[in-house]
Amino acid sequence: MKNLSKSELIFKIFAIGLVTVFGLMALYPVVYSFSASISGKVAYEAGRVVLLPKDLNFQVYKLIYNDKGLWISFVNTLFYTVFGTFWSIFITSLGAYALTKKHLLFRRQINFLVVFTMWFSAGMVPLYLNYVNMGVNNRWGIIVAFGVQAFNIILLRNFFEAIPKEIEEAARIDGANEFQLLFQIYVPMSKAALATVTLFYATSRWNGYFWSRMLLTNPMELPLQVYMRILIENYQSMFENMPIDLPYAADSYIYAVLVCSIIPVMIIYPYIQRYFARGVNLGGVKE
């Protein structure tokens, strides 16, 4: 360490310590869940599982593996995330591109209509009645009716606006139309921004819970989050009807389910994390 003063040194040690504690706290519930899911019933119920697993027992994952509903809901969530994100990105990028054009008639008014959606909402009841009225009670309904966020439109629009106009003019002289400009110039030049917006849309699709629970009528179409919540609400009574001599606690089952919901996020996480900071900093919303 190069010539640090005493106050700097104390502060640095203090800072590093606190930040480390915070980082560990962020991880603790995840680690604990995994440990609790593979611990034996006796050790778990006696409260001996604090961080690491005790009396290793993987049987609960056999139960998970055989839970057909869980797998179906998992595949459903993949479906909602992939198609839903695609749909959101499609509408968002088309609209954001058109809104960058200064000469667009009614541009200000349309911008206002977009921004207004961030300020005001019809509220849950009219929204619900509208969804029901429009037949949003199945997979495609959920995909189509949700997922455009004004914030992301503005984010992408700001990014598109920062692309030098000379490139566009050159392409126009070569006879490119708006569609070619968007898909062959703007989209390839905005990969970073598109990745960020994709990340935002995909997380909200993956994590979406409330409206899916309210609207979907067919149990085969439920996403993972809804299926998981129903399990969390009912597992106590579910286990009461099972033979008592299970080697794992009922809670282990719920922890295992939680772990299963965290694992996919953990797998993708290293690949997406470089886009967070960019997304947050791009979000400087300007008119």
Next chain:
Amino acid sequence: MNQNYDKEQNKFLWYLKIIFKEYQLYLLLLPLLIWYGLWFYKPLAGLLMAFKNFQPNLGIMDSDFVGFANFVSLVDGKFAPQFWRAFRNTFMISLYGLLFGFPIPILLAIFFSEIRRDSYRNVVQTFSYLPHFLSEVTITGLVLTLLYNGEVHTGPIALMLIDFGVIDKATKIVQNADYFRPMFIMSGIWKEAGYSSIVYFAAIMGISPVLYEAIKVDGGNKLQELRYVTFPGMAPTLITMIVLRIGNMIAVGFERVILLYNANTYETADVLSTFVFRIGLESGNQSMGAAAGMFESLIGFALVIGANFISREISDSSLW
């Protein structure tokens, strides 16, 4: 008269001509406009039901018009106690969130910036962002099980709290209205503090190193450095974030509340959005729910506009 008419018509034709000329752009805009029309502006018209005695079999248009009766019933009638409770809870939770949740990401960012070794800092930062990407169902599932206090088993965090004497053995945190707000605020900090620190961290990284060197040459200690360099450098971001936060005071994470609360904790947990949900969708009193929802939206709208106005006054940069 005649001339005016011509002018109007010419203007209309002129619009048509331009739209026709730029038809490709409007074609690109069309999906967005239709989407907002169907899923945002159409339900907005449905707000009319807040002024009616809505009957599902009659529809919004044919239900009886009752004027402001629903609103009166909310603020000074049958639903008033519940409504004002939700109103109070919403602002209390927001206020506590502001008080405790707002400073922590700032401190985290300052501490992160102290770590000069990039590899270690990156690891810790990456850890701290992770909870942001977990779903509310997962987060609340963890909270409920970690804090569970039952006959056969006690969750590890509840156990820790008992050991430290924060709560006594019989206290069921999850079922106790006294503990809802701390539980809500702290789980929120756990989930979002790391991720929220990104924007402050970026602000700190943007401060010129020359300023730090200058204060060092002048013999300033660490606290003076924070006071005269780091904080002023963060000020614009700080102001923007606090204004944004105030503009969003009415939105207190509906999903997390609904996943964490229960009939025993309504007293401190029931917020406006959950009240709207229970009245309007669960109990089927849709007009009342629409009225309460409209009330909520209007306050939210006023807060956003007010926050934007303040932001323009103090930093002459409008948020929108």
